[in-house]
Structures are given as structure tokens and as C-alpha cells.
Amino acid sequence: MAQQHGIIVLFDVENALRTRSLEGNTYWFDNMKLFGSEGVGTERLETIVPGTHYLDGSQATEQVLNWLPAALGSIPPTVPRNYLAEQGRADDRRTLDELAGLDAAGGVNETDVRRLQGRVGKRARKQASGRGLTDSKLLDVTGRTTTSSDAYNYPAPVITDITGPAVTEKIMYPAQYGSPDMIYDGWYWAATVDTSRPGVYRYTMHVQLHELVERNDELVWESVDLTCESSLKIINDPKRNGFTGAGLGVLPMPPVPVTG
Amino acid sequence: MPPRNRQPERRSTRSARPVTITAVVDPVAALASENLDGSLYLYDTNRPAGSTGFGTPELHSRVRKGDTLLWNVIPLECETYVSLADVEIDPQIAEPEQKVYPGTDIVFWTAEVKQDLTEPVPYRLSFLLGTVTTPFTPTGRPALAGSAGDGKEA
């Protein structure tokens, strides 16, 4: 398979929630700058998609796009979410053990109780329509459990749909695929691209952000749906192997195996 | 009908939220060209307060005395190792400490801004990429800058 394209979208969530818009709060990246993507790191990315075909014109191998949304100012997406959730559960088990060990006869120490309360942390209720929120505690931006509703870690933004001319004109075929990492409830968006029609095609990404609000004395995650746009530039320069500069195929091998 | 969501109030005192400075790194391009030029994009969470240079290595972050700063990294390639090796800045302004996200070995750095800034103070970031043992340092330098005036809210 040809190299997969990674498109990373960084959202300034705090600002986007304040202005209720992704305009000016979205930064797009892909891993194809060397091949000609333009606008990497800005709001106006044009992802290059080189053609992949055999000499007879038939499709040789598909191009695949993968999207990864991230929140600026939050725990980076490299920290596996299910890992943090499991750590939280392990913490809770330890807390229960320690609670059981508190000796009422000797008098329960207030400091101990506060320490345990801190470890239990706070959970916010997830609204019925909230996507992508794993059942975990409120964290601060350093990944520690917090009971304060200031400076909480924004959950990862969730892509809910990809639409627009690039989809309706059947340039790309997006869908959600599963992943062992529960960061987005285990789903991420990917698409294959038909590279037979060169041109620039726009697409709209539908994103759901989550905001922590206080309602009737409890904390609730409220979802906010917004959209942003990007585009694909399909070209029909044949796909080249990044190592050899030649066409796709097996890599050149030395005639004698390297010893050592 | 459920009560309408109220926008969080603007606080007159500083928010408890740290100012996060995020380095987006293209490790594959950096390793291929053996330097970070064109492969490093800096952003922070203080754009409303006047930070400039977004998406370049020369980010100027608007900060005030007492602000907590947090530096972290987002790599553009999930199969390549990237980490922030060092944050070097005048210790009179800030003394960054290396930490890890709980239970992981993923590094971030934090510091408190010790004084108000009258002029921009440049600092140096260095990164470890892939299995290369020498840290990479960008040519451009980011800086911490003081507030233009009193009003932090836009």
C-alpha cells in the first residue's frame, strides 16, 4: 500500500468555545509537505494527493487519508486515553482499599480523608448526545485528577462527519474505522481517494467540541457542533518511492546480505 | 425546558489555566533533512491576549508575572518518537521543570513566570527525534513577551 496521509487538525478549543466558531481557531497539518501540500500549519491547507496508476492507466494502489483531531492546550493525543482511564480506575481501587483501612476506632484523620477525596476526583455527567467522552474523571491539563472546574482538560474534539464536493463528487470515500485506542471511543475517520480526476476539491469537516457547564449543582459536558473546511489537490504525477525516486515496487537490495 | 447554558464569566483575576505552548513537529521531515527548519510550528493558548507568530518557530507568547507555562509536543507522525529535551530560558524569568503525564513517559515542561516582562525574552527549545541521540534545535527562537497594556481580555 502507498504511504498513508495523516491530516492533523489542531483546534484552539478555548477560543472556539468563546467565539462559537472554528474560524481563526483551526490549524491544519499533513505529512505531505515534501510532496507539495500547501498551507501546512495554517487554516488553509491544501493536501496534495499524487496519482497512483500503472502505465495502462488503471489504479495501482489507493491513497488513504487519516484524520486526527487534537485540542490546543489539552493533553496531547500521544497520551493514550484508555491508558489514562485505566489509571483512574486503578486509583479508585487503591482509594477503596485505603478507605477500608481507615481505622474508625483510632479516629479518622481529616487529612487522610481529604487526600482520598482528591484522588477520587470529580466526574461530569455526559449528555446523551455527547460523543467521544470516555467515562473518566475530570483531569487538569497535566493529566492529574482534579476537583476544580477551572483549568480542566478539554476532551479531544470529535469529527462527526465529512461532507462537501470532495465527497459528493466521489473523489474520496470517507468512513469511520475502529481503533484500539479509546481516545475517540475507538473510532477515527479515514478515506480512500480516487485520483483519476486531477483538480482541487473542498471538503467540510463537522466537529463536536465539549464544554463543561454547571447545571443544577452538577457538572455536565455539553456538546457544541461546529464546522471547518479544507481541500484536496489531486494531481496525476505518478507516485514516486521516497527512497529511490523511482516508481512503486520492491526496494533495491544489495547483492550480498550485510553481516553484523 | 432545561436552563440555558451560561457562558463562563470573564474573570477579573487570572484564570487557573496554564498558558500552554505546543510544539507541532514533523519528525519525518526533520529526520530526513537533519534539521527542524520548516518542520516546527509553535502555538499557544493566549492568542486573545496578543500572542503572535503562530505556526512558526518564532512564537511570541504574551504572559504576565505569576502565569503558569506548560510546554508540550504534538508529533505529526504517530509512529515516530518525539520529545521535548530542554527548555532553556533566563532563570530570572522562569525555571522550567521536566515532568511526565501520569503513568507515562511522555514529557512536558512547566514553569512559573517570575517577573513581568518589559521586552521579549527569547528562549531555546530542543527536541529528541527518532533514535538520534543529539537533540535538534530550531534556528528561529520563540520568546516570552509582556502584555502591551493592562487589559488582558480582548
Next chain:
Amino acid sequence: MTQAYAATDFTERGQLNSVQLNVVTLVDMERAAATKSLDGCLYMMDNSVGGVGQGTDHLETVCKQGQVINWIIRPIDMHRRPDGTWPPMPKINNIVFLDIEKGDEDDVAERRIMTELKVYGAPDRMRDQYTAVYYYWAGAVMSEARAGLYRYRFVLELEKEHGTDKLYLNSARYPALRVLPV
């Protein structure tokens, strides 16, 4: 080709539990069909740092708790032929983790060390007749998995050159995950 670990392979440097690991297995389909065995037919490689056995059929993949592992398998010959047909393909039917107790190495493990270990690659919905469908195995090392060596067995399904029936085989030797402490 490294067959032993250097002391430096176990130092913290160079490995995050956030990096997704790919374990790629190449299958000599012709030899497997001829011998009805996977002995000498599997060549494994991964993108971990320091795992021994690269290129062999008993690769040890160095990883950490929380890390995602993807298993990719392909035939050595996988190019479309001039007549438009494709060579026979292998498929992983199962990845079976094995007991760590001495004497029980062929038995299934008593404790899970992977979470969400299953087949991935199908879309949430066929949104179009051309929506892509893939097939690969993946899982995440459990965060409570203890550091150590965890061997596993492949159960493979091999297409035949002629005919639609398949050949089902167990891997001859056991590759493994070597879990390092975070």
C-alpha cells in the same frame, strides 16, 4: 542481524508508549502450500526499538503498557500479475497469547495482556459501494500488564493458487511481545 539485547535497549530512551507499533509478517505462500507448514515461511519485522529476531519467525517486539500494536501480514509476492489477477493472500485468523508458566508454553494464556485485541478495518457503514474495507489485527497492551515476555501463536488462513479451499496453519515458532516497564 541482532540476536541479543544490548544493555542500552532497556533504557528509557527511544520508546514512548504512545508510538503505534506495526508488526509486519511476510509469508512465503509457495513454500507453505508445498510443505503444508509455516516452518521457514514467515519473516517478521517491526518498528520497535531493539526487538531481537527481526527478519525471523520468532520476532520479539519491544513495547510498553498502553501501546497499540498493529499486525500486518502479506505474501512475499503481492503485485498484481500482468493478466490482472492477484497472487494468493494470507490472513490472520487468530493471535493466541500463550501461557508463561514453564511446561505450559503451548497452552493459552491464563491472563489477558491485551485489550481490544481483534480484527479492525471495517467501516462504520458502507456509505458508498466503494467505501474501503480493510482487514488487520490490532490491540493495546493492558496498562496493568506486568513487564515480561509474552509469546503468541498465529493461526493463519492461506489462499491457494488454484481452487477456493484454504490452508489453515499454526505458526511453527512463537513470536512474542517483550513488555518493558513504563
